[in-house]
Amino acid sequence: MRIDLHAHSTASDGTDTPAELVRNAGAAGLDVVALTDHDTTRGYAEAIAALPEGLTLVTGAELSCRIDGISMHMLAYLFDPEEPALLAERELVRDDRVPRARAMVARLQAAGVPVTWEQVARIAGDGSVGRPHVATALVELGVVATVNDAFTPEWLADGGRAYVPKHETDPFEAIRLVKAAGGVTVFAHPGASKRGRTVPESAIAEMAAAGLDGIEVDHMDHDLETRARLRGLAKELGLLTTGSSDYHGSRKTCVLGEYVTDPEVYGEITRRATGAFPVPGAGGA
Missing domain, CATH: 3.20.20.140 (Metal-dependent hydrolases)
Structure with a gap:
């Protein structure tokens, strides 16, 4: 099995x-x-x-x-x-994802990376936008070779120069x-x-x-x-x-x-x- x-x-x-x-x-x-x-x-x-x-x-x-x-x-x-308390907490975390991703895009732009919010939103589609979508944008632009390569202090890792915190439980x-x-x-x-x-x-x-x-x-x-x-x-x-x-x-x-x-x-x-x-x-x- x-x-x-x-x-x-x-x-x-x-x-x-x-x-x-x-x-x-x-x-x-x-x-x-x-x-x-x-x-x-x-x-x-x-x-x-x-x-x-x-x-x-x-x-x-x-x-x-x-x-x-x-x-x-x-x-x-x-x-x-559908349990109300857990559902409310999940929605609180999820609702913070868009402003956080927009802020990461802004930090990358300030660092000279030509990423746009429209690009990240296209990659995310109907999904809950997150760091992997921003990382994929960096791959598309040729900034990094793989998604994992974006999760470094240089880019999106915790505390990295383009990292932005979000609400977490x-x-x-x-x-x-x-x-x-x-x-x-x-x-x-x-x-x-x-x-x-x-x-x-x-x-x-x-x-x-x-x-x-x-x-x-x-x-x-x-x-x-x-x-x-x-x-x-x-x-x-x-x-x-x-x-x-x-x-x-x-x-x-x-x-x-x-x-x-x-x-x-x-x-x-x-x-x-x-x-x-x-x-x-x-x-x-």
């Missing part, structure tokens, strides 16, 4: 539509895929309508959080997407909100040091005590040493460990199913969740 619990569509910053994402997941031989767009669940209906037979969809979201000045992402699974509040909505929380790529400062293990321990369910261990941004360290930390704290591709379509080099989650861990996630249930495919359009 092959389970990928972290993938993005055009509802946020992926390049596959939700329908294309689930069809590609089925073609990649996955049995389970989670749709975890940034701070939104707008892709659910389209993904479910196109869900191929043999593939199960886990509904989720990747929540933008910040602790002690460090940006982090919290994966939320199988929560009630306190992770302890995120855990509380997701739990109240019947969901399960997993700290995404906690050891991704190439993206900037990482959250210290002491803070992860505090999150575990507050109800965090797991940490994402097997991920393209974690080397073998980091994975071993995180596995040991998870064991010490009693946390689940997941593996995921963090698929973004053609925007990043990762592929669906590149890293997967143990079926027993997936089973425990579904047992803990009460807000929603995995949707089995019946052969979508």
Whole structure:
């Protein structure tokens, strides 16, 4: 059983539509895929309508959080997407994305980069605009070679010269909100040091005590040493460990199913969740 619990569509910053994402997941031989767009669940209906037979969809979201000045992402699974408090917080984060992206464009222009808001808006389409869309604009202009190359202090990394902060949720509040909505929380790529400062293990321990369910261990941004360290930390704290591709379509080099989650861990996630249930495919359009 092959389970990928972290993938993005055009509802946020992926390049596959939700329908294309689930069809590609089925073609990649996955049995389970989670749709975890940034701070939104707008892709659910389209993904479910196109869900191929043999593939199960886990509904989720990747929540933008910040602790002690460090940006982090919290994966939320199988929560009630209409629960008012969590919905209001997701909308607050999402509504701040446009002014933030406009401000990043302004900083890049001030640095001599001929990027425009119209270019970034075209790339984002109907998705929730974010740094990857600005990064793609830099690739189009030949400023950097890849999206990942834009996430450096020179450009868009936390604290970089074109970086602009946005509203982000306190992770302890995120855990509380997701739990109240019947969901399960997993700290995404906690050891991704190439993206900037990482959250210290002491803070992860505090999150575990507050109800965090797991940490994402097997991920393209974690080397073998980091994975071993995180596995040991998870064991010490009693946390689940997941593996995921963090698929973004053609925007990043990762592929669906590149890293997967143990079926027993997936089973425990579904047992803990009460807000929603995995949707089995019946052969979508």
